[in-house]
Amino acid sequence: MWQLINVAVLALLILAAPAKAASLRDPTMPPVGMTSVNTTHSGTAESLVLNSIIQGATGAKAIINNQLYRQGARLQGTAIRYIGANEVLLADGRRLQLFKKITEPNKKR
Template identity: 45%
Template structure:
């Protein structure tokens, strides 16, 4: 009997909120762009953000603006020239660092 009362209570709560169980979303799931397998398309002039670097003895990849890139790949018209464990160098002279230097004042 207790089980039926709890189901009834939960049903009434959802009715009161105007939300069906089908509309609820698991908050631990990745966002819609990630779930569809499409990275967010960067626009020209958008700031380049180095998200992560994955490297092994044979290859290195950088994730910039949520796009996986290797040496020779381009993003926003700029080529990736070099990838190390902590930074990525671009053809326009910029260096994107994984961990920005902290300075004391």
């Protein structure tokens, strides 16, 4: 008798599992109702991300939003004023910075 009850309970659990799994929320997604649109200084919906800076013989270049730019180029209606070792300055006052390298030791000032 107990075997029959165990088989019945197991069958119910197996049949109910897909319905339960379908109702689970993806844990990597933001909470419901939360928007992920970033607005920039100029009010556009595309935020600027400084991916990398390349120092070469022809000068510095910046990779911003996966696009290559030189000093003086225009980006979202404003000029790139300066490309340094770790930052890019835009003519409208915005500053884009790279993350500090993980391998660099903390410097006390």
